[in-house]
Amino acid sequence: MTTKVLMKGNEAVVRGAIAAGCRAFFGYPITPQNEVPEYMSKYMPEAGGVFVQAESEVAAINMVYGAACAGVRAMTSSSSPGISLKMEGISYLAGAQLPCLIVNVQRGGPGLGNIAPSQSDYFQAVKGGGHGDYKMYTFAPWSVKEMFEHPSLAFEVADKYRGPAMILTDAIIGQMLEPIEIPEKIELNLPPKPWATTGAKGRGRNSITSLYIVPEDLERINLEIQANYKLATEREVRFQEFWIDDANLVLVAYGCVARISRTTMTMAREKGLKVGLFRPITLFPFPSKQLLELAKSGKHFLVVEMSAGQMVEDVRLSVNGEAEVDFYGRLGGIVPSPNEILEEVEKLLKPSLYQVMASAKTSTN
Amino acid sequence: MKVVFSRPRALSDVTMAYCQGCTHGIAHRLVAEVIDELGILERTIGICPVGCSVFLYQYMECDMIEASHGRAPAVATGVKRVLPDRVVFTYQGDGDLAAIGTAEIIHAAARGENITVVFINNTTYGMTGGQMAPTTIPGQETTTTPGGRDPIKAGNPIKVCELLAPIEGTAYIARASLTSPANVMKAKKAIKTAFEMQLAGKGLSLVELLSSCPTQWGMPPLEALKHVDEVITPYYPLGEFKRVN
Ligand SMILES: Cc1ncc(C[n+]2csc(CCOP(=O)(O)OP(=O)(O)O)c2C)c(N)n1
């Protein structure tokens, strides 16, 4: 049984998290994610969970740390400048191998920037962000439906591989309204957490720390964390392909830009241009293997992002010189239009006059 | 033979890393004795600070969590809100609680979080080498106040009990010292009261313990205790600042 409802992305992520067994939320206001704590303050107590409006993002993520230590599915949400403040806590969560969920409804930066949609926190999300060798399991929804579904995926991965997970979204996905089908119940996969600090009743004490003074001990913990990343890279990669088989040019984009690029793809196909779309759904682990295979089959890539070029670096690393990778990006919170991307596609697919002349010259030689 | 003195159950049988004459060890023991006497070992969760007592999680037999510098009250909030029937305490130094973590302690107090805070005031940053703390008293020499703390240049000390007592969410605020058997007994009584306040669900309870840091003060242990009595205690008066019914 499902119910069809019209809702905002920011509401869907709240409903999805609660349906996924999240029972603690700690947040601090920042636009464009304010609906997340607002809906949480209503729905979380109704679900028998805990809602606290913290005094800062720093406090909020540390409250998540405490609730995660107690073995509860806990989350926080924020937007870019607030996520920077959470980075201290996120590094500690990673170091202590604690599962939790952080939602980043990105806005324009750096600095105070603006409240328009952006994708310029990609590096911060997938490359660490805080100090130390760690990453976050990062999910990039492109619809309100996925805003509902991703919390459950993210919590599962966070629990299984024991570390913080992030939903990396933006002002468009957070603010847009779409009809979605809400299932009556989600099958929950809640693993036991024998390590949790819930009081030492019936067992020896548990302690949770990220402090390892002896370098060999700290290296061992780091290797454990890296081994989990490797496992997750083998098992948890998610992506979507559209019209890939016969495509010469493959657009690579995530989140709302992937949706816009899908429109560009359709427009290009109507013009007879063989364009496809590859959409990473997990940004870490990144679908590198799949992109390399496409590169080997002779595809040319155009990466489109609302950033100065962040994910494009991962695409280039993935294809490892086996394919040409071009980039188109808008900055400052500007959302590229399908037409604008189409112009880029046409530039790449139509050889320039210079190229035509050059190839004519070689063929006459 | 009748045993008259032994290690509390809540205190681990390990060698602590403190300098000779440091009062952190006494404070640990008092917390452990109180946990034993209240019979709460199996439902207590302690939050460790950053500072000399960073290894507290190895010294206690209850569940323990290492927090980042200053954030223990926020971590404690997370634990206590999801496990309200457990006993949650933080153990924090003055740099931890009154400098980097000022916002966290004030807001945990304002929310009336039902937790207990053991606050060690040794008027310096012990672990990082004796720099000025928010509690360093005027005139006190530290590695970052070489001519003695001058409030005009370095600001004024923060008196934590006096600051927190007027906040509505606090239930019990007291300052004690660890310089003599009599003072240690009073300190233990205050710690016990603080935990009892939590058990009764009254709100945030905090005990500040005036402690010695012979190493960073450059004093032999006994002289350091004398210094606490003669120089520090007059600046930070002992006693109860708040006790709700
Ligand atoms: C974010 C951060 N900043 C700085 C430090 C370095 N640091 C470690 S202990 C400490 C001061 C601790 O002083 P206090 O809380 O008074 O405890 P004590 O060592 O005196 O017991 C500092 C600044 C740190 N670990 N983390």
Ligand code: SF4
């Ligand atoms: S430096 Fe000071 S506070 Fe730290 S262990 Fe030594 S005496 Fe104790």
